[in-house]
Amino acid sequence: MKTLTKEIWMDIPQRRAIVSIHNEVERLVDKSGVQDGLVLINAMHITASVFINDNESGLHHDYELWLEKLAPEKPHSQYQHNGYEDNADAHLKRQIMGREVVVAITEGKLHLGPWEHIFYFEFDGKRKKRLLVKIFGE
Amino acid sequence: MKTLTKEIWMDIPQRRAIVSIHNEVERLVDKSGVQDGLVLINAMHITASVFINDNESGLHHDYELWLEKLAPEKPHSQYQHNGYEDNADAHLKRQIMGREVVVAITEGKLHLGPWEHIFYFEFDGKRKKRLLVKIFGE
């Protein structure tokens, strides 16, 4: 069994942003030497997501507006969590977009459909945060 | 280690529909010979979901109305993605229902609760699309 474990640090200057991590995950799968297996990619912070969707800036703008409608940031006073912090909305948004993805590895490559692209979604940035890539297979 | 990798083609005549893939996944687990392991089942397109819930047509109708309320298809002009396409809502709906499920295999069978049933949810059909089954274990 071969495994590879890698923490990736992010430092997003905005509160919210979508960042491609696709090429970095591809590179790690290549480095692992795994031909047949699985890769788990997850945010290590609870106000961020890893998700797979389209690499298209119009859609990314749509996600921002849509999530802000379903789980608005303001007023901060609408959330009990914000008695301590101002990021309750980030904890909600991340549940819609998800914590993690699990992707198959076949013949040494990410086994993805034609438009699947792996992203990190930051909902409470302006500080250093991590995500995890765990590769497991033969 | 035993693995099985299988792409399944779908061609749904409607824009949106829920289709059972449960028996096909069961058949593939059986064929793999894996007694103890994991199976990943994921949509390979970014306007579809794989999810586990009830095999009950009333609930499937409720999902359709509920998702249309949370992420309405029309007017198409409300989404920037629709400058190029008309399926932005499908990209949003799929985030709520999820890209993938991971299910345990124990004693050669899908290890599921009494009402868990595996479905494919098409949000932008009328064309050929794929999903992936990846089985991994001993």
Next chain:
Amino acid sequence: MKTLTKEIWMDIPQRRAIVSIHNEVERLVDKSGVQDGLVLINAMHITASVFINDNESGLHHDYELWLEKLAPEKPHSQYQHNGYEDNADAHLKRQIMGREVVVAITEGKLHLGPWEHIFYFEFDGKRKKRLLVKIFGE
């Protein structure tokens, strides 16, 4: 390859509640002897979730109000599923919070970020239900 399979029974006296299962999962990872691998934790019922987020009661209150806004329980008559049952809202809420989490195991421990905490979210309690922990690795 080492594996550990464990069903955990829950019996929540309220209709809805968030319950920590973090220490129990930690204990099972320890017991499995797996140093490097994955653990899948999933609800076995389709009206409950397993999710990872903050261990903070204000936020848990926010989740309750937010989910009730996105997928209200009442009136029961708004859902076709409730021709047979009264828990359609529970099937919807569980899709937002998710069925399962997959967590890496590294050096014999859950490989989690500083605030990641594993919870069970019951949306239709007052009866015995199960969740599954499946550990897989070396």
